[in-house]
Amino acid sequence: MEIPSSAQEQQMTIATPPTFGTPPTPGIPSCTVAQIRDAERAALARTPEGALMRRAAGELTTAVLDALDGHVVGRSVVLLVGAGNNGGDALWAGVALRRRGGAVTALLTDPARAHPAGAAGLRRVGGRLLDVARADVEKLLAAADVVIDGLVGLAARPPLREPAASLVRLANRCAALRVAVDLPSGLDPDSGVATGEIFDADVTVTFGGAKPGLLVSTSAGRVVVADLGMAPDPAVASVGVLTDQLVAGLLADPGSGDDKYSGGVVGIVAGSAQYPGAAVLAVGGAVRLRPGMVRYAGPQAAAVVQAWPEVVGADDPSRAGRVQAWVVGPGAGTDTAARDRLVTVLAADGPVLVDADGLTLLAAEPALLEGRRGPLVLTPHEGEFARLFPDLDLTDRLGAARAAAASTGAVILLKGHRTVIAAPDGRAYVNTTGSSWLATAGSGDVLAGVMGSLLATGIDPLLAAAAGAHLHGRAGERAAHDRAAGAHQLWDRLR
Numbered sequence: 001m002e003i004p005s006s007a008q009e010q011q012m013t014i015a016t017p018p019t020f021g022t023p024p025t026p027g028i029p030s031c032t033v034a035q036i037r038d039a040e041r042a043a044l045a046r047t048p049e050g051a052l053m054r055r056a057a058g059e060l061t062t063a064v065l066d067a068l069d070g071h072v073v074g075r076s077v078v079l080l081v082g083a084g085n086n087g088g089d090a091l092w093a094g095v096a097l098r099r100r101g102g103a104v105t106a107l108l109t110d111p112a113r114a115h116p117a118g119a120a121g122l123r124r125v126g127g128r129l130l131d132v133a134r135a136d137v138e139k140l141l142a143a144a145d146v147v148i149d150g151l152v153g154l155a156a157r158p159p160l161r162e163p164a165a166s167l168v169r170l171a172n173r174c175a176a177l178r179v180a181v182d183l184p185s186g187l188d189p190d191s192g193v194a195t196g197e198i199f200d201a202d203v204t205v206t207f208g209g210a211k212p213g214l215l216v217s218t219s220a221g222r223v224v225v226a227d228l229g230m231a232p233d234p235a236v237a238s239v240g241v242l243t244d245q246l247v248a249g250l251l252a253d254p255g256s257g258d259d260k261y262s263g264g265v266v267g268i269v270a271g272s273a274q275y276p277g278a279a280v281l282a283v284g285g286a287v288r289l290r291p292g293m294v295r296y297a298g299p300q301a302a303a304v305v306q307a308w309p310e311v312v313g314a315d316d317p318s319r320a321g322r323v324q325a326w327v328v329g330p331g332a333g334t335d336t337a338a339r340d341r342l343v344t345v346l347a348a349d350g351p352v353l354v355d356a357d358g359l360t361l362l363a364a365e366p367a368l369l370e371g372r373r374g375p376l377v378l379t380p381h382e383g384e385f386a387r388l389f390p391d392l393d394l395t396d397r398l399g400a401a402r403a404a405a406a407s408t409g410a411v412i413l414l415k416g417h418r419t420v421i422a423a424p425d426g427r428a429y430v431n432t433t434g435s436s437w438l439a440t441a442g443s444g445d446v447l448a449g450v451m452g453s454l455l456a457t458g459i460d461p462l463l464a465a466a467a468g469a470h471l472h473g474r475a476g477e478r479a480a481h482d483r484a485a486g487a488h489q490l491w492d493r494l495r
């Protein structure tokens with residue numbers, strides 16, 4: 001199984017997605033190290049000695065062969081081997097690659113403690129084993145076609161100690177394909193935080209399940225999950241990844257009994273004299289997700305209705321009529337009139353999503369949230385997040401989003417290369433779709449409209465926000481593929 005990600009970085013293979021979390025949240029589950037260790041203990045008790053490591057090495061070998069299109073004969077494979085079982089996995093994969101004709105050299109950080117059976121196995125098949133302290137590491141890495149990182153796995157926490165840290169620094173400079181065993185050494189598997197050196201992987205082959213740190217990190221490359229027959233019970237996972245299939249299931253076509261209210265009515269408060277386009281872009285995102293009805297409430301009603309004749313316009317949310325979910329903030333300004341509209345919307349019982357200028361107003365006046373009772377979604381980028389939650393440490397993005405959700409009672413969607421979506425009860429999603437083409441003015445306005453439409457259907461706000469990010473990311477991938485520049489190009493590529 002592979003974690004679905006951007007079209008450029010990753011291909012997508014989706015296994016039947018399980019259900020996990022309490023209350024159940026659909027998706028590919030991601031488990032912490034402690035949960036994977038529990039599953040590993042149970043699996044070790046029911047499998048013959050060494051079987052799990054052999055399976056791990058087999059999956060690793062397959063991933064390396066895939067990446068090389070099967071051409072390993074005569075290629076130089078360098079193994080970076082620490083003193084634990086992570087190094088053992090690398091050594092056994094080295095045995096298999098040597099048998100297929102690769103020139104395999106293992107660099108051992110601690111020769112006396114290297115996995116004994118793996119080291120003996122590699123020696124037997126004619127691989128080289130060198131003590132890192134005595135080897136010409138730079139020369140070996142410069143000539144390598146593949147570098148396999150088996151320095152540390154689940155048992156280690158960053159920062160990496162020497163000599164592993166220096167090895168990683170040198171490996172990151174070489175031109176070889178870099179493959180991480182279980183996780184890139186130097187990465188904290190639970191949080192994704194990296195302090196000090198971190199192996200910069202092209203491919204990570206991870207065992208048991210995708211650790212949350214691999215999902216949020218930019219250092220893991222393409223993530224291949226090999227469950228080895230020991231995947232944890234998905235019910236214990238609290239972090240997940242949505243799939244196309246699951247998101248498509250949220251966008252069912254209208255049935256014969258549906259009307260505009262059963263499809264969901266979304267209200268959009270966006271745009272200003274300075275940013276009229278934000279209103280049109282956000283409304284476009286909402287319309288194209290096919291809610292029952294889109295209402296617009298703000299100073300750009302005429303421009304919005306001209307662009308989207310199906311929209312019902314009003315100049316203020318208090319005069320908008322019945323709305324099942326609100327989006328407030330994109331390009332809406334921060335003057336008194338904008339603040340008044342935000343206050344009106346926050347008094348609604350149904351779900352409210354606050355974005356952009358709405359977040360600026362909340363950061364300046366947190367008391368605006370005091371009377372809020374209904375579901376709330378806040379969608380900051382990192383700068384907005386830092387202003388809203390100055391005490392939270394953004395080096396741990398997943399932890400920060402969860403803490404912000406717990407303290408506000410809101411779903412927090414923290415935008416970034418890997419957008420993180422967290423609920424107050426601790427459940428979270430990491431979005432793995434997207435493209436650098438989304439880094440364009442107005443892209444966030446479209447996203448806000450998309451999420452608003454999903455909220456208006458009445459689904460769990462966490463799922464609505466995560467599904468919106470997933471669809472927006474896919475639209476960005478399609479726009480990149482078509483070389484279609486400009487945020488309005490996302491409208492046609494959302495579904």
Ligand SMILES: NC(=O)C1=CN([C@@H]2O[C@H](COP(=O)(O)OP(=O)(O)OC[C@H]3O[C@@H](n4cnc5c(N)ncnc54)[C@H](OP(=O)(O)O)[C@@H]3O)[C@@H](O)[C@H]2O)[C@@H](O)CC1
Nearest residue numbers: 040052053083084085086152153154155156159160161182
């Ligand atoms: N889970 C599974 O399903 C399966 C797991 N398997 C594999 O086992 C792996 C876990 O193996 P593990 O428990 O032997 O420990 P591992 O991660 O190799 O590291 C221990 C070594 O790291 C060192 N070290 C520690 N901190 C450090 C630092 N900051 N900087 C530098 N070094 C540091 C520490 O040194 P020490 O402190 O002892 O001196 C010790 O030598 C797992 O990730 C997976 O690959 C598969 O084979 C089968 C299925």
Ligand SMILES: [K+]
Nearest residue numbers: 149152183185
């Ligand atoms: K590793």
